[in-house]
Amino acid sequence: MVCVDLTTCPTFWASLGAGLSVLLSAIGAGLGIGISGPAIAGAGVERPEVMLKTFIATILAEALAIYGLVVGLLSIFAIPSLTTIEGGTRIFAAGLTMGAASLGAGFGIGAAGSAMASATAEKPDIFSRAVISLILAEALAIYALVTALLLVFGAK
């Protein structure tokens, strides 16, 4: 499809959405890993036995980038079949939802993961309870993932 006016071009909006999904999710994942990573390393220096367990924070943060990539790729695959501006804006909204939610979740995972690693270094038995806040932060991104997928699959 050749677009004359970008503001009404479905391909433009869908591409922007796909890009935002990957970009913002990657920033969110970077924040999560960047904030929790040093705390995990610090906990590992003092208590090497807890380091592997506390790595869950970086794994959960990395998952954010994967959610963003999934939404981004599905958006790109949907672009050739787009015929209306509504379809394009749906994909844009999906990308923005996924990206912005990942950004927030990434910060949450970073802060909660850092506190979890510190707490586990001090009291290893606390890990199973401290990890709950981390999972709740991750859940925020999963809500966005579900919403984004529904938006992408409904785009025409």
Next chain:
Amino acid sequence: MVSDTLSHLLRDNYLIARLRGKRSNLLQRQQLIALSESKSQTEIIGLLAEGPYGPELSKLGGESSTIETERAVRLGYADSVMSLIRASGGDTHEFLVQYRRRFDAYSLASLVVFKAQGKTWEEYLATRLPVALIKEQELHRLYSLDDVSTIAREAGDRHLVERVKGFSMTDIEGERASLARDIINGWGEERFYKYVDEKLSGPDRENCLPIAGSAIDIANLTIIIRSKLIGASGVRDHLIPSHWKLNQRAIDQLLAATDTLQALDAAAGHEYYSRILSGARQRYEESKSLSFIEVALRRYQLDLSKRLFLGFPYSVGIVLAFLVLKENEARNLAAVLAGVAAGLPTDELRSLLALQE
């Protein structure tokens, strides 16, 4: 305030995780009580072999002296503090440097007392805490000086020179030596307090002020009471001009006391410090020593530190809280080692320990 918290979150989480890990290795109340019941220094070294003091203690020979063992404990403490300093950055690093400056005053105070007691440089060096910023070479040079004012001028500032006026190497002995030590240590505490009060802000200041503030107040209180004990005059000149909760009115009241017991009663009745100094007269009459004031301050600071660990973690308060706990552990261990070596009864030895409830 938000930017301070964010910078601690982004920059200090490695340090905070490490010190939380280190906190779990601190000796617990029960362990210290068990150590105080030990029969010999060798038994204590054996009990500590697995902990953070193990590496330094393992270097000691079979028949090491109490001073050597105490030094090993100090080195273990210093190693712990220095590893935190190396792991820190930005404002937190600056905070730790300011914290280390307190030890310059401790080094200087013991230098003056050791010198006045006619002890050798080697004897002094064995007790020195390596956390201090002041270099060993500089301390050696200061040790060759014979005048307290000159030492204060060379290593301190005009405030310290003013405060030690009237002291000379020939009259520093017994309680007067303790008074000189209190004055110099108080000068160090004041520098740290001023840094906390003037340079920190938000939660950093709020969390650190009670610890730094109580230290200067209790330093002033001790100087006044010790002066009463030895009948020294011109006490005002030796006092720290800054104050936290022990304001000018309270200081005037303490200075107006006719003797030590009356001053202790006034301290025990203070609206803020009554919480740590209640029953001060009785405690003094039982021990015939003012060391209970220092122990009471340490216990109070332990409580504050414990509360800081339970609160919001992203401030330098938590770093200071850990340092208070670690310093207290080293002091407790030094007291146990000295007490066991001197054959002190267990009850008497325990009264010298600041233990967490």
